[in-house]
Amino acid sequence: MAVNFKHSKLGLGTNKVGGHNLFDNLKDQDGYDLLRAGLDAGISILDTAFVYGLGRSEEIIGDVLQDYQRSDLIIATKAAQDPKHDLQLTNQPEFLIQSVNAALKRLKTDYLDIFYIHFPDKTTDKRLAVAALQELKNEGKIRAIGLSNFSLTEIKEANRDGYVDIVEDYYSLAHREAENNEWAYLKENQIDFVPYFPLESGLLTGRYGALDRAKFSRLTDESFDRAIQGIEVLREIANNHQATVTHIVLAWYMANPSISHVIPGARDAAQAKDLAKALTIQLSKADYQKIDLAFK
Numbered sequence: 001m002a003v004n005f006k007h008s009k010l011g012l013g014t015n016k017v018g019g020h021n022l023f024d025n026l027k028d029q030d031g032y033d034l035l036r037a038g039l040d041a042g043i044s045i046l047d048t049a050f051v052y053g054l055g056r057s058e059e060i061i062g063d064v065l066q067d068y069q070r071s072d073l074i075i076a077t078k079a080a081q082d083p084k085h086d087l088q089l090t091n092q093p094e095f096l097i098q099s100v101n102a103a104l105k106r107l108k109t110d111y112l113d114i115f116y117i118h119f120p121d122k123t124t125d126k127r128l129a130v131a132a133l134q135e136l137k138n139e140g141k142i143r144a145i146g147l148s149n150f151s152l153t154e155i156k157e158a159n160r161d162g163y164v165d166i167v168e169d170y171y172s173l174a175h176r177e178a179e180n181n182e183w184a185y186l187k188e189n190q191i192d193f194v195p196y197f198p199l200e201s202g203l204l205t206g207r208y209g210a211l212d213r214a215k216f217s218r219l220t221d222e223s224f225d226r227a228i229q230g231i232e233v234l235r236e237i238a239n240n241h242q243a244t245v246t247h248i249v250l251a252w253y254m255a256n257p258s259i260s261h262v263i264p265g266a267r268d269a270a271q272a273k274d275l276a277k278a279l280t281i282q283l284s285k286a287d288y289q290k291i292d293l294a295f296k
């Protein structure tokens, strides 16, 4: 079932909060500062995972949470990488239960708003994995059951009892595959959708141009070229709003009824504060459609 949080649709991705195993030259203090900057500027959703710093991101968020009203915030985390077995993926019910309990400790809270199985494994019956999470939901330890990086077939298998609430998958204006892959099923089954890499790792901030092709190897040539052209459309709309390309992109996701909320990642406090300005943008229907067309 859909999650129906009453929060604004802007969240913060936190893989650069304590994610020392994923990114070079990160400082914990920047993580603390960017979280506070984002929350103080009106962001109320945080998306983390065990694998971001092998628990460090969750610990830093847990410290910061103590200074905010817990019930005002949506906290999402994920697990599937087993630290006792070289981060091998596992969805075993026992492992998921231990992961939720350990995440609650690191986050210093008594419930998670969303817990995602971060990646599917190859062997566990997905229905049993989700049934274990349903138990945790009944106990009040998690409020919503999520899946991340599951194919449509895997989502269907995991949702045989109708317990799945939310799916997080790679999606951006430059990479819209999820629209054709899983959105129809999610809508039919009232499952929410959260895109990750919404800024396409910086490309959709307008900071880069055609010469930076090599930095964005995830995209096909066709998607990259379309994005470079689309950014000019975003720039024009941004100028009319006295805003930036980043704000307009985020406003487009927030206006999209198929998207539950958006979780751009920030590297420091200045970026987090800046991201929050997207909350002030109201796109007209005409602008929304213009952007939609430019990236199709």
Ligand SMILES: NC(=O)c1ccc[n+]([C@@H]2O[C@H](COP(=O)([O-])OP(=O)(O)OC[C@H]3O[C@@H](n4cnc5c(N)ncnc54)[C@H](OP(=O)(O)O)[C@@H]3O)[C@@H](O)[C@H]2O)c1
Residues within 6 Å of the ligand: 012, 013, 014, 015, 016, 047, 048, 118, 148, 149, 168, 169, 195, 196, 197, 198, 199, 200, 201, 202, 205, 207, 246, 263, 264, 265, 266, 267, 270, 271, 272, 274, 275
């Ligand atoms: N479920 C999954 O498997 C999965 C996978 C990946 C990510 N995620 C989640 O999704 C979140 C978002 O993904 P992401 O952070 O990797 O990519 P992203 O949101 O597409 O891009 C984030 C990057 O955009 C740039 N940026 C952010 N704010 C900016 C601003 N105000 N002005 C200019 N540039 C700005 C920064 O680039 P620079 O660092 O270069 O400055 C930042 O690192 C993650 O934090 C994580 O929570 C989930």
